[in-house]
Amino acid sequence: MAKLTSFWALCLALLATTFVFAQESVPASANLEITAEFPDNPFGLFTQIVSCLIRTLVIVNGQRNKVVLDLNNKENEAYSVVSVSGRITLAEDHTKIIRNLTALRYELTIPAQTRANVPYTFYSEYTPGELGLEVFVDLQAGDKVIRVVGYSGNITVSEPESSWFDPQLLFLYAVLAAGAAGVAYIVREAYFGGKKVKVKKDDVPVERPAHRDDKGQMVLDQSWIPEHHLKNSPRQSPKIKKRPSNRK
Numbered sequence: 001m002a003k004l005t006s007f008w009a010l011c012l013a014l015l016a017t018t019f020v021f022a023q024e025s026v027p028a029s030a031n032l033e034i035t036a037e038f039p040d041n042p043f044g045l046f047t048q049i050v051s052c053l054i055r056t057l058v059i060v061n062g063q064r065n066k067v068v069l070d071l072n073n074k075e076n077e078a079y080s081v082v083s084v085s086g087r088i089t090l091a092e093d094h095t096k097i098i099r100n101l102t103a104l105r106y107e108l109t110i111p112a113q114t115r116a117n118v119p120y121t122f123y124s125e126y127t128p129g130e131l132g133l134e135v136f137v138d139l140q141a142g143d144k145v146i147r148v149v150g151y152s153g154n155i156t157v158s159e160p161e162s163s164w165f166d167p168q169l170l171f172l173y174a175v176l177a178a179g180a181a182g183v184a185y186i187v188r189e190a191y192f193g194g195k196k197v198k199v200k201k202d203d204v205p206v207e208r209p210a211h212r213d214d215k216g217q218m219v220l221d222q223s224w225i226p227e228h229h230l231k232n233s234p235r236q237s238p239k240i241k242k243r244p245s246n247r248k
Helices: 002-025 167-191 227-232
Strands: 032-037 045-047 057-060 064-073 079-090 097-100 104-110 114-123 129-141 144-158
Touching (some): 032 129, 032 144, 064 079, 064 129, 064 144, 104 114
Antiparallel strands (some): 032 045, 032 064, 064 114, 129 144
16 A cells, blocks of 8 residues: 555656646747657656656657647747657756757648647667657747757666568578579589599591502592503603713
């Protein structure tokens, strides 16, 4: 029973602190209400009036984190949304900034007694753990620009859940498998390839010259000599007779 009493006391303290914070954040008008909704967050709605039943906002690294700011203008004058920005801080001290988030410019006018939704998207690449998140809205009322707090609270940064059926992981696995197969093929061909097949060349017969016989002797081509010359010519050359010498 004592624990339950302290629990509700803590809730009331947080609620009172939030009211004071809201009054200090919007000094220009008390009739401007801002509600921050995180559509991608499983815990739903977050407002400046903190409920004890709402858990810490979970931000996933590497994924788009979207917050929709619902601005309810209860004034009798119009507001113009100039820009929306944010920053990541330490969880225990929101004055110590870790990183400023990208500011998005708008040209949106909120007429009197109307409301409008202003989306804001940011990405997280931080060490998993508990951090602080603040989202600001710059409004212009006449010639005056004021900054109001759209959201201020702690967040829990977590890594995305890995799945074997993630399309990005499947594509990465396919690329790695193709690369490994290519390297294995190159290594196999370089070190374990089969013996080179020798191409047997057909022996081309070498034609003997027409002026040589089987023994390699010179053979004259007599086809161009008339036949009567061949018949009258002696087959063997006559021997040259030696003349008697007149020497004494």
